[in-house]
Amino acid sequence: MQRTQRRGIRNGVIGLxxxxxxxxxxxxxxxxxLPKVMLxxxxxxxxxxxxxxxxxxxxxxxxxxxxxxxxxxxxxxxIAQVExxxxxxxxxxxxxxxxxLKLVKGINESLAKSDVKGAVVTHGTGTLxxxxxxxxxxxxxxxxxxxxxxxxxxxxxxxxxxxNLVNAVRVASTPEAMNKGVMVLLNDTIHSARxxxxxxxxxxxxxxxxxxxxxxxxxxDRIAFYRSPLTxxxxxxxxxxxxxxxxxxxxxxxGYQEASRAPVDxxxxxxxxxIVFADSSPEYGKAIQAAQAKGVVIVQGDRKGSGRVLxxxxxxxxxxxxxxxxxxxxxxxxxxxxxxxxTDARELxxxxxxx
Amino acid sequence: xxxxxxxxxxxxxxxxxxxxxxxxxxxxxxxxSVLPPGVKLPRIVLMSMGGTIASKATDRMNINNYGGxxxxxxxxEWVDALPELAQVARVTTEDMRxxxxxxxxxxxxxxxxFEQLYTVARRLQEIAKDPNIDGVVVTHGTNTLxxxAxxxxxxxxxxxxxxxxxxxxxxxxxxxxxxxNLYNAIRVAATPAAAGKGVLHTMNQNINPARDLMKTSAYRVETFKSNDxxxxxxxxxxxxxxxxxxxxxxxxxxxxNIALLPPKLPExxxxxxxxESPGYLVDxxxxxxxxxIVIDGTGAGSPAGGQSEAIKRAQEKGVVVVAxxxxxxxxxxxxxxxxxAKIVPGDNLQPEKxxxxxxxxxxxxKDVKEITRIFNEY
Numbered sequence: 001m002q003r004t005q006r007r008g009i010r011n012g013v014i015g016l017x018x019x020x021x022x023x024x025x026x027x028x029x030x031x032x033x034l035p036k037v038m039l040x041x042x043x044x045x046x047x048x049x050x051x052x053x054x055x056x057x058x059x060x061x062x063x064x065x066x067x068x069x070x071x072x073x074x075x076x077x078x079i080a081q082v083e084x085x086x087x088x089x090x091x092x093x094x095x096x097x098x099x100x101l102k103l104v105k106g107i108n109e110s111l112a113k114s115d116v117k118g119a120v121v122t123h124g125t126g127t128l129x130x131x132x133x134x135x136x137x138x139x140x141x142x143x144x145x146x147x148x149x150x151x152x153x154x155x156x157x158x159x160x161x162x163x164n165l166v167n168a169v170r171v172a173s174t175p176e177a178m179n180k181g182v183m184v185l186l187n188d189t190i191h192s193a194r195x196x197x198x199x200x201x202x203x204x205x206x207x208x209x210x211x212x213x214x215x216x217x218x219x220x221d222r223i224a225f226y227r228s229p230l231t232x233x234x235x236x237x238x239x240x241x242x243x244x245x246x247x248x249x250x251x252x253x254x255g256y257q258e259a260s261r262a263p264v265d266x267x268x269x270x271x272x273x274x275i276v277f278a279d280s281s282p283e284y285g286k287a288i289q290a291a292q293a294k295g296v297v298i299v300q301g302d303r304k305g306s307g308r309v310l311x312x313x314x315x316x317x318x319x320x321x322x323x324x325x326x327x328x329x330x331x332x333x334x335x336x337x338x339x340x341x342x343t344d345a346r347e348l349x350x351x352x353x354x355x
Numbered sequence: 356x357x358x359x360x361x362x363x364x365x366x367x368x369x370x371x372x373x374x375x376x377x378x379x380x381x382x383x384x385x386x387x388s389v390l391p392p393g394v395k396l397p398r399i400v401l402m403s404m405g406g407t408i409a410s411k412a413t414d415r416m417n418i419n420n421y422g423g424x425x426x427x428x429x430x431x432e433w434v435d436a437l438p439e440l441a442q443v444a445r446v447t448t449e450d451m452r453x454x455x456x457x458x459x460x461x462x463x464x465x466x467x468x469f470e471q472l473y474t475v476a477r478r479l480q481e482i483a484k485d486p487n488i489d490g491v492v493v494t495h496g497t498n499t500l501x502x503x504a505x506x507x508x509x510x511x512x513x514x515x516x517x518x519x520x521x522x523x524x525x526x527x528x529x530x531x532x533x534x535x536n537l538y539n540a541i542r543v544a545a546t547p548a549a550a551g552k553g554v555l556h557t558m559n560q561n562i563n564p565a566r567d568l569m570k571t572s573a574y575r576v577e578t579f580k581s582n583d584x585x586x587x588x589x590x591x592x593x594x595x596x597x598x599x600x601x602x603x604x605x606x607x608x609x610x611x612n613i614a615l616l617p618p619k620l621p622e623x624x625x626x627x628x629x630x631e632s633p634g635y636l637v638d639x640x641x642x643x644x645x646x647x648i649v650i651d652g653t654g655a656g657s658p659a660g661g662q663s664e665a666i667k668r669a670q671e672k673g674v675v676v677v678a679x680x681x682x683x684x685x686x687x688x689x690x691x692x693x694x695x696a697k698i699v700p701g702d703n704l705q706p707e708k709x710x711x712x713x714x715x716x717x718x719x720x721k722d723v724k725e726i727t728r729i730f731n732e733y
Binding site for chain 2: 192194195209210211212213214215216217219220221222224225226227228229230231308310311312324325
């Protein structure tokens with residue numbers, strides 16, 4: 001009886017000491033030594049609320065503020081000193097050049113500071129890959145930038161947002177993530193912005209790098225990297241948008257059986273500087289020649305979702321640029337940036353071969 | 356006109372020089388003398404370890420029963436069948452095949468022995484230092500190709516491209532994949548960007564690194580994938596393109612080297628986990644004297660049935676246990692429970708590859724923490 005009581009007291013004391021040791025004492029000392037990570041929020045499903053937790057697909061019932069995100073995740077305090085900057089709170093369909101330029105300027109300012117170790121960006125998943133690739137080409141730093149989203153709203157049952165955000169901050173504060181350019185993290189998987197695409201409308205494993213595969217994984221025990229991207233990016237990129245307030249207009253034309261040339265003509269009429277073709281149509285041949293005659297740059301992409309558009313003497317002879325393995329929406333991002341430098345077809349092909 | 360004439364002349368000369376070569380172990384091929392001045396094609400060694408790609412069948416519709424005595428392709432036959440190689444590289448051949456099987460024997464890939472692995476690794480190590488060789492292509496049967504490639508990746512200190520290749524259909528098969536695979540493998544080996552990326556594999560126009568390479572289909576030509584990851588590049592008609600490079604330690608960054616290995620590696624065997632998988636198989640391996648066991652675990656890498664208790668008995672006798680995941684996707688994590696049980700997490704390696712790494716690790720240490728470090732780094 002006495003022994004049990006004493007053991008009880010002893011356990012209590014040990015428990016108290018342990019609690020002090022694991023929480024009270026280290027946090028103060030710990031917090032300052034933790035890496036500083038900038039969290040840029042732009043919105044998306046990860047910052048959306050549904051009417052109730054079974055609302056997985058309809059969730060325009062309010063926005064989650066940056067403060068709500070971080071308040072909901074006290075665990076972040078053990079990983080990094082997270083500082084928040086709100087860029088917008090919109091769905092990814094509303095992302096535009098003005099916001100993209102604001103975002104990259106904010107990231108470049110932050111990462112230029114020596115105490116900031118990395119950046120995380122929240123984003124809607126629909127056009128996430130476009131923003132990620134834009135940052136991959138325009139961020140001027142070797143430090144990790146991780147774009148994160150969620151497939152289920154912040155209020156949903158079995159929501160994926162919290163773990164995705166925690167993992168994004170973990171990757172952004174990992175030294176091994178340096179020099180790998182902009183990464184996309186959902187579903188524990190780290191993808192390069194160059195190769196990643198949204199491959200499913202609703203599932204949590206939606207982001208895939210077809211053929212190329214992920215760079216690594218954010219598992220509970222550690223961040224495990226297996227690959228490093230070889231295309232040129234971030235600090236080594238030749239694109240500088242720091243003084244720009246707009247980007248050249250480039251649009252995409254889809255190809256299918258008996259597709260009409262009308263969209264091509266309309267775009268040329270509308271003053272577009274470049275057109276990316278997602279596949280082709282017999283109708284397009286003459287329309288392309290007419291567009292080129294007015295100085296419009298043509299990039300040949302593909303609608304299949306994987307594999308390179310090969311370069312050939314024939315297409316080069318027609319002054320058409322091959323999109324390599326970029327999907328049409330990413331080829332558009334690269335072409336807009338490339339057109340800030342040149343309209344020369346050979347030089348543009350070099351750029352598409354490099355990035 | 357001139358260019359076409361030149362190309363014809365060159366092909367003719369190559370054909371003449373090839374036909375004059377007797378089939379011996381090492382064949383030197385003369386540099387085509389009509390190459391434009393200043394063009395120096397890379398010098399590539401084409402090494403045969405056999406395989407389906409080195410097999411013939413009795414007729415071309417026979418694509419699943421081939422090889423064996425009298426049905427082997429000599430390395431020189433490949434070169435003769437691919438005059439296009441003269442535009443890509445100066446190719447010499449080396450024959451590292453096991454002796455021809457006895458009468459009536461079939462099969463091609465399953466017979467690779469550690470003796471052969473050592474021989475090939477030593478030769479690759481020599482090639483690494485040979486100033487007259489720029490890259491190597493090794494043919495191999497596809498069944499255990501990934502293991503052989505991984506072994507070389509771990510024990511050969513080389514920066515020059517080493518490219519493994521095979522085929523799913525025999526050299527004589529209808530729509531045989533061998534010729535394009537071989538041509539592309541030599542193109543990759545002749546590509547400067549392929550250097551320093553560890554041992555590579557090229558089939559079906561894809562480039563994968565040895566570490567992640569896995570045969571995923573018994574018969575299809577797209578069989579090889581990078582398990583859990585993806586291709587690092589492609590050999591397309593217009594260009595050899597690399598998208599990514601492996602970040603784990605390999606070849607010139609490896610702490611293991613063929614010159615420093617004992618004549619025989621510590622014995623390590625693999626056991627599969629399943630409902631009621633018995634402990635006595637673990638006991639039998641311990642009894643047999645193995646130094647390590649790889650448990651190809653269920654789910655996230657868990658032993659099943661009687662294995663857990665038997666593993667404790669094995670560990671008491673100094674046997675090191677590594678866990679891989681039979682899911683063939685996803686890492687086995689270093690969880691507190693696993694670390695307490697002194698089980699080394701096998702990362703996302705296939706069990707046959709974890710086995711080889713454990714064999715090599717055991718030549719250095721028996722310490723579980725140190726072996727875990729090795730599994731984290733390779």
